[in-house]
Amino acid sequence: MKNVSNLKTLWLFCAMLTLSFSFTACSDDDDDGTVDLPPTGMITVADDQQTLSDNTLTVQNVTVGQVSWLVAVNAGDENTDNFIAGPVMLNEGSNTDVELTFEENAITDDENGQQVVLKLYADNPDEGVFGEWDEFDEPIFDENEVLETETITVFAEDS
Numbered sequence: 001m002k003n004v005s006n007l008k009t010l011w012l013f014c015a016m017l018t019l020s021f022s023f024t025a026c027s028d029d030d031d032d033g034t035v036d037l038p039p040t041g042m043i044t045v046a047d048d049q050q051t052l053s054d055n056t057l058t059v060q061n062v063t064v065g066q067v068s069w070l071v072a073v074n075a076g077d078e079n080t081d082n083f084i085a086g087p088v089m090l091n092e093g094s095n096t097d098v099e100l101t102f103e104e105n106a107i108t109d110d111e112n113g114q115q116v117v118l119k120l121y122a123d124n125p126d127e128g129v130f131g132e133w134d135e136f137d138e139p140i141f142d143e144n145e146v147l148e149t150e151t152i153t154v155f156a157e158d159s
Contacts, residue, residue: 039122
């Protein structure tokens with residue numbers, strides 16, 4: 001009978017030990033309480049056909065959930081870093097009248113316009129230099145895992 005009592009005590013001890021390890025493993029004491037959310041952003045243009053002024057285009061509104069960058073690439077180059085304008089730093093929140101300066105002769109078609117894709121990148125606070133564009137800054141995707149972009153037609157400056 002004494003062996004059965006010792007066995008019950010051993011099982012109770014093992015159960016309590018397992019339970020205490022479970023609570024310790026599930027503890028959030030080591031968390032700082034922050035949840036890493038994916039970067040967010042949205043580009044709003046007043047008109048999808050715009051003419052450069054002093055090689056600059058003004059984007060009506062860009063809203064981002066973190067420090068980000070607005071750039072421009074030619075249509076078809078959405079998946080590249082072949083920028084023809086930018087990067088322009090954006091602060092978290094709503095950024096109005098963002099001026100995007102294009103490289104010299106990046107827009108050459110003043111009659112039909114040139115398809116340009118505006119694109120967002122999130123500044124990576126963990127790698128690279130925070131507040132400076134570098135290769136660690138990643139493109140922003142929407143909830144469907146599609147690049148957050150806006151395609152517009154840009155015309156060369158009137159001569």
